[in-house]
Amino acid sequence: MTTVHSPVNGRAVGLPAVPDPVFSQAMVGPGAAVDPARGPQVAVAPITGRLVKLHPHAYIVVGDDGRGVLTHLGVDTVKLRGAGFELLAVEGDLVTAGQPVVAWHPHAVDEEGYSPVCPVIALDAGPESVSGVVSGPVEAGDPLFDWH
Amino acid sequence: MPQRRLIVEAEVGLHARPAATFVQTATRSPAEVTLAKGDGAPVNAKSILSVLALDVKKGDAITISTDGDGAEELLDELASIAGAP
Incomplete structure (x- = not known):
């Protein structure tokens, strides 16, 4: 089992609350979502593993067991083209759960007209393989869900 | 093996909705389906992890390959998804 940790401080709201069907209908995969607190934030790795993909607005960490977790910082935030996001790690790095990856400003994402809600997705996971999804306040690095 | 080569036109590349x-x-096909970017090694097109990690951007050339019954129809469908603006 893999414990997937919250990448940000905020409130765990569940995937159905993400204002994009590609995530809310679990088309990308099952998982959870966190509505981030609106101060400046440091998004962290949700699991320990290799940072196989690092974009300013999204990153994928793959564990030793081959399981990959996608963290998406806001919805449609690819369109911000990295503005307001600062990379704190390098693609290919080995990271531990809770390690800083991207500094960003959820309130700035709000002001640009995008939702800063962060989907956290178990990639290539069956719909029944995720359990124990937390709801309510979470800190970055707190357990968010279990991947069986 | 039947293949389609095309240029990805979506603004976001093969990410988010187009990737999913x-x-x-x-995944609907029982046959092996692969995706390659440029001259790179093909990856499993049924794996969202593999497809997202391939990081296909707008303007990238890709090759989709599969075999078996209905291969041409599946390739047509996949090419229309990947090639949609």
Whole structure:
């Protein structure tokens, strides 16, 4: 089992609350979502593993067991083209759960007209393989869900 | 093996919705389906992890390959997803 940790401080709201069907209908995969607190934030790795993909607005960490977790910082935030996001790690790095990856400003994402809600997705996971999804306040690095 | 080569036209590349739709469609096939970017090594087109990690951007050339019954129809469908603006 893999414990997937919250990448940000905020409130765990569940995937159905993400204002994009590609995530809310679990088309990308099952998982959870966190509505981030609106101060400046440091998004962290949700699991320990290799940072196989690092974009300013999204990153994928793959564990030793081959399981990959996608963290998406806001919805449609690819369109911000990295503005307001600062990379704190390098693609290919080995990271531990809770390690800083991207500094960003959820309130700035709000002001640009995008939702800063962060989907956290178990990639290539069956719909029944995720359990124990937390709801309510979470800190970055707190357990968010279990991947069986 | 039947193949389609095309240029990805979506503004976001093969990410988010196009990637999820592409993988869901590939997964319907019982046959092996692969995706390659440029001259790179092919990856499993049924894996959202593999497809997202391939990081296909707008303007990238890709090759989709599969075999078996209905291969041409599946390739048509996948090419229309990947090639949609």
